[in-house]
Amino acid sequence: MTMTEEAGVADAPVHYNPYEYSMHEDPYPTYSRLRDEAPLYRNDDLGFWALSRHADVSAGFRDSARFSNSHGVSLDKAASGPHADRTMSFLAMDAPRHTRMRALVSRGFTPRRVVEMEDRIRALTLEHLEPALEAGSFDFIGDLAGRLPMDVISELIGVPRQDREELRRLADLLVHREEGVEDVPPSGIEAAFSLAGYYADMIAERRARPTDDLTSALLEAEIDGDRLTDDEVTAFLFLMVVAGNETTTKLLANAWYWAWRNPDQCAWALDGAVVHDPARIDAWVEETLRYDTSSQMLARITLEEVELHGRTIPAGDRVLLLVGSANRDPRVFPAPDRYDLRRDTSQLVSFGVGRHFCLGASLARLEARVCLTELAARVEGYGVDAEAATRVHSVNVRGFATLPTTVEVRR
Ligand code: HEM
Numbered sequence: 001m002t003m004t005e006e007a008g009v010a011d012a013p014v015h016y017n018p019y020e021y022s023m024h025e026d027p028y029p030t031y032s033r034l035r036d037e038a039p040l041y042r043n044d045d046l047g048f049w050a051l052s053r054h055a056d057v058s059a060g061f062r063d064s065a066r067f068s069n070s071h072g073v074s075l076d077k078a079a080s081g082p083h084a085d086r087t088m089s090f091l092a093m094d095a096p097r098h099t100r101m102r103a104l105v106s107r108g109f110t111p112r113r114v115v116e117m118e119d120r121i122r123a124l125t126l127e128h129l130e131p132a133l134e135a136g137s138f139d140f141i142g143d144l145a146g147r148l149p150m151d152v153i154s155e156l157i158g159v160p161r162q163d164r165e166e167l168r169r170l171a172d173l174l175v176h177r178e179e180g181v182e183d184v185p186p187s188g189i190e191a192a193f194s195l196a197g198y199y200a201d202m203i204a205e206r207r208a209r210p211t212d213d214l215t216s217a218l219l220e221a222e223i224d225g226d227r228l229t230d231d232e233v234t235a236f237l238f239l240m241v242v243a244g245n246e247t248t249t250k251l252l253a254n255a256w257y258w259a260w261r262n263p264d265q266c267a268w269a270l271d272g273a274v275v276h277d278p279a280r281i282d283a284w285v286e287e288t289l290r291y292d293t294s295s296q297m298l299a300r301i302t303l304e305e306v307e308l309h310g311r312t313i314p315a316g317d318r319v320l321l322l323v324g325s326a327n328r329d330p331r332v333f334p335a336p337d338r339y340d341l342r343r344d345t346s347q348l349v350s351f352g353v354g355r356h357f358c359l360g361a362s363l364a365r366l367e368a369r370v371c372l373t374e375l376a377a378r379v380e381g382y383g384v385d386a387e388a389a390t391r392v393h394s395v396n397v398r399g400f401a402t403l404p405t406t407v408e409v410r411r
Pocket of ligand 1: 061069073090091092102153239240243244245247248251293294295298299349350351352353355356357358359360361363364
């Protein structure tokens with residue numbers, strides 16, 4: 001490369017398109033440029049703005065009066081608009097509708113229900129883990145991380161075992177994107193209809209014969225005579241699969257991958273099982289959430305003009321809050337590109353901030369803690385076949401589709 005070409009590359013204005021496969025490979029150099037060169041970035045072709053600094057992303061989450069969820073949180077056009085709440089439930093609502101529905105759902109989806117899942121999560125983990133460890137080599141996604149979250153949500157909402165594989169297939173289709181297609185493909189839309197139909201049947205069944213699962217609890221939830229309708233429960237179950245399944249799968253595999261990439265950190269985390277220090281597993285989970293989070297961005301729509309960094313975002317425009325970038329902002333996290341399990345992660349924004357703060361955060365953390373604890377108790381060391389690993393191609397979910405691994409079991 002000549003000097004002029006080098007200068008040309010360095011001078012080219014930063015370009016950011018979250019549909020590009022190169023961005024799925026590694027978005028972090030682009031995020032760094034966005035934070036420094038274009039903290040309020042505009043992409044005219046795709047029609048969005050993006051905020052990348054920690055301070056702006058957190059402020060955007062808190063400012064629900066101007067940054068609205070009412071058109072959904074996705075950049076995909078087919079998943080956006082005033083009807084986004086049909087599949088994204090209260091995630092795609094503003095107050096007071098959001099407040100009402102989150103309160104009703106919280107009557108069924110209680111912290112106690114989550115805590116009570118711990119033993120089941122451990123049993124489900126071991127069901128997948130034991131044969132995988134016996135084999136010695138396995139696909140971390142296909143054999144473990146891709147199964148556990150769906151099993152957990154399925155048990156929570158009452159999906160029988162024989163239907164889980166099909167539900168997972170449909171959920172995967174919902175988030176998959178072909179290269180060059182900047183919207184939800186027809187297979188994703190079909191999968192959405194199939195899922196909605198499945199839940200409608202399940203709700204009818206629970207109305208006829210209530211059980212002790214979350215679906216029955218949601219049908220019974222009541223505040224001052226107000227209850228959820230069948231359509232509202234369907235939309236919520238939909239949201240659980242989309243919001244709670246992929247994200248947790250990716251969290252588990254990202255933890256496995258980044259620890260392997262950083263052997264000193266890996267040794268420290270795995271040794272936690274030997275020195276009886278469970279806090280090391282929590283640190284492993286939190287640093288992975290910060291360093292490479294599975295939910296990279298959330299979209300908003302402006303309800304009025306917003307002045308920021310010397311520019312004006314008009315009312316009615318799409319704004320992306322780049323969570324993955326905020327978590328790597330050196331203004332908040334010193335040496336942000338270092339994967340360091342002993343750092344302070346308290347400012348991470350991976351679960352959002354404010355009134356839409358992830359309802360499943362404690363469940364996701366519990367699943368990750370249980371699964372990684374069981375792994376650390378049994379595995380002394382491991383390898384990853386990075387050449388053979390493949391990434392999922394989604395506009396906002398970041399992580400692996402396959403992650404072949406070979407483990408050295410503790411004796
Ligand atoms: C690592 C795993 C997870 C990550 C990174 C994650 C991330 C997020 C984020 C960033 C939001 C806020 C969205 C916004 O402000 O627009 C959110 C909301 C939500 N998440 Fe999660 N999530 C995870 C796991 C889960 C799980 C396991 C569940 C349920 C079982 C869940 C259920 C929800 C729900 C219901 C909302 C909507 C809350 C509201 O709008 O009030 N999430 N999640």
